[in-house]
Amino acid sequence: MRSYQIEDLTEESVRRIEARLTELGLRGSLDGIYYLPVPAELLDTEQKAHVETCGPHIMALEVIDGGRLKLELLVRGRGPLRCSCIAYATPAQRERMIDFLDQLIRDMDIAV
Template sequence: MRYYLIDEISPSDMEKIDEFLKKNAIRSEMEKVFWVRIPKELLGDIQYQHRECHPHLFSIELGTNQLKVEFFIRNLNHLNCTCQSYCTLEQRDFILNFSQKMIEELGIRT
């Protein structure tokens, strides 16, 4: 799996990240895993055409002192659909910008 890893995060900063994601992402059924929607204007052709698969998302998983942001775009409706794939360059930029903005907004130090 390809992902962006931010580690060496203090416990108090991990709590801030957890609270931020509870407000700004979709909680998954798995504890400490969150889903973030990819904006419709950034969807690839196949993703856009597969309306029954919307929304398309990326995951953020919180560890003890790290967060892992996956570059795989998936949907929660059809787990084996062809519209799931690694992110495009535009989607990657969105993922990295979301992560960086969160870190800056919360004043996280790593």
């Protein structure tokens, strides 16, 4: 699995990040999992065609014990678990979602 990781966060920083993600309505059904929606304009052709059946398309962010965040660089739908529209992020999707996470942390004035 390809991923983007942020390490060496304090417990307090992780709690603050999780609280902010929850406020934004991004909390998943499992503890420590958050679903970051991929903007519609960045979906590839097949993902756009599958919005109604598989959407919304997301990238999963996992909070891992020890002060780590792991953003999976896989775009999946919140619908079916298996579909041809599930694919590794395009360069534009990857850049936007990493920038989103980095900006969230900067806006919270958390040192990384």
